[in-house]
Amino acid sequence: MRARTFTETSRRAQIVTAAIEVIAEVGYAKASFSRIATHAGLSSTGMISYHFAGKDDLLAACVAEIERVTGSFMEPYLEGADGHVAQLRAYVESNVALVGEHPAAVRALIDIVRNGAATSPGVSGRPAVFEEHFRAGQEAGVFRPFDVRAVTIALTSGLDAVVATAAADPPGPAELARLGRELADLYVRATTSEGESA
Amino acid sequence: MRARTFTETSRRAQIVTAAIEVIAEVGYAKASFSRIATHAGLSSTGMISYHFAGKDDLLAACVAEIERVTGSFMEPYLEGADGHVAQLRAYVESNVALVGEHPAAVRALIDIVRNGAATSPGVSGRPAVFEEHFRAGQEAGVFRPFDVRAVTIALTSGLDAVVATAAADPPGPAELARLGRELADLYVRATTSEGESA
Amino acid sequence: MRARTFTETSRRAQIVTAAIEVIAEVGYAKASFSRIATHAGLSSTGMISYHFAGKDDLLAACVAEIERVTGSFMEPYLEGADGHVAQLRAYVESNVALVGEHPAAVRALIDIVRNGAATSPGVSGRPAVFEEHFRAGQEAGVFRPFDVRAVTIALTSGLDAVVATAAADPPGPAELARLGRELADLYVRATTSEGESA
């Protein structure tokens, strides 16, 4: 594992940024090296291959960058939330709010996840985090009993879809907030016994 | 509209079947003519082009076939259901049950929908049907008030995801039935005011 | 050499007619069997291959048919003309007039000749006829001395081009007659010593 020079780091960043925007625009399937190179203002695709081991490597870098960005946006929300229900709510609402700040990142990530082309721990770990959260909440008597795995899949995918739809044509912050609350309500109702309590 | 001979019809069916299986296996993006031809035991891709006007045409035929199959499977369930809630439940449960019968068809369709590559009225019309169902149920006082559009997206996508996951490695009928009920419960709770009533 | 049945003859005629129209419309290069079959109302290209030994054969049949049509149109003009100059004039004028009667045939033939795809004696013989005509006229002292071969090429090709242009968007008979006279004047001046005499 050799260290990266400043130049290399910034070149990689430049390419990753371009790649994310291209994926957001034309979709993962059509995000070719040449399209990305053009978007980044590079004259050849060789440059990308030079800095990344392959398409998978570039993709992983994109995912990492997106997670960094989204993570730093959502973290404060999550930390400010107390209790299982509040945290679920915070996750949903901040994820929807994220669309207003980083629509390209959101669209790109969802498209990558859809195509099952992500191997990052953050992405593949999300289900586990949700499942654990639900399980803990059930033990605490906050969430009603349900099949944790199935519900996790349904809710995370549903959230992704709503977010993707919103990201395609981002509405204003107020509308996004309303949408977040709407979805949070839906999810809290779905997972708790009776309205909201804790 | 020229009539189709028996041979042509059966060749088309053979190709469509192969295409559906290939899409289910490797995904829409990688479902090339040559892969499909190989899978169908054909010696060349020209053969596919001979029977279908283009990739879009083949895709449309696949979607039509899948809808035929899934429709005839789900219809009895829907017709047997009385009331808005029961119908929602029937839709969800029969859609999950479908996995046991036609896993490839289910996986293929979902992947096609994901990639936004479907123009069939059946596929693109599903959201509208859901929205209308929810709206009517709200007026009837069965469903609680909520953003019909957003909820439709969340729930249909969540359902798709669960179904896709199940289709990837189809469990037995009993487990599928349980999964269906589980998801139906989730959705009914999410959309009604208080447990189930109508 | 076996005799042709009535059915075969009429089928061939049907295909030839369609082929001529297609060549006139889309050009020789793009006149594929399938386009011709479609235009002829046939369901498959096999039918064409059945009746014609190959593309060359079909082409030859087209040329023959076109020559038959154009020949029977132009012949009266030529027969009515007396003297070398008058005959040249008659050829040019009737060839231009032909556009009004059989634009598709004219356009098709010219396109075929352009592509050098004709081997028929009529087509490849036209230069020889012209050359002979000029030579005889020179001996009779009607045409001035010139390189018969070169002039033949220049004048026939020039005539073809004018005809082709006119055929692309056929004007009325009066305009065609004027155009014919114009061109005949040009050619007579070019080939005689001094205005027109014999």
Added chain:
Amino acid sequence: MRARTFTETSRRAQIVTAAIEVIAEVGYAKASFSRIATHAGLSSTGMISYHFAGKDDLLAACVAEIERVTGSFMEPYLEGADGHVAQLRAYVESNVALVGEHPAAVRALIDIVRNGAATSPGVSGRPAVFEEHFRAGQEAGVFRPFDVRAVTIALTSGLDAVVATAAADPPGPAELARLGRELADLYVRATTSEGESA
């Protein structure tokens, strides 16, 4: 507009040269990328697509190159000619003489023009230049009155045909010179009232 490297420029030139030769040999319609690649000693057609945006682009480059070559050959002739008739004569004679220097270029260009596959201003502008020349000459009283458009078509096409024939099997310079004078005589006689004057 990005600058071209030396290698790129020379590769493009190599491909263009090969393409011109192939078009001259087998005709525009059959000048496929693979034929051109083979002729140029390249191992794959991908190489051509790498250097040219598409077939149109390659074609445009060929036309440009041909025009450059023919232009620099004919220009001195035209500049040395004084008066409308002399210029017409110079154009015809130098165009025929060109065959001795660049037979492939001449044949290729004519085939391209025939197929109407050229969009370059030089090519599509030729008729207009001729028409203008004739009109001016008519006003100057040098050319007799005639339908400028029709005559332009006839004469340019006739010239092309003669040139193409000569290019197919280029004769020596003396014979070419004679052929040029022959055709120039023909055209001058055709367009002036009485022999040559200005």
Added chain:
DNA sequence: AATGAATGAGGATTCATTCAT
């Protein structure tokens, strides 16, 4: 006499990757 089916070569183009400089 006819036809629908099948074939396989060939069309242009895009792609990710390698390599010498």
Added chain:
DNA sequence: TATGAATGAATCCTCATTCAT
């Protein structure tokens, strides 16, 4: 560190022709 050049497989599609029925 960077880059332009090259590669060759893979993409979908069209073509003329053959063949069994």
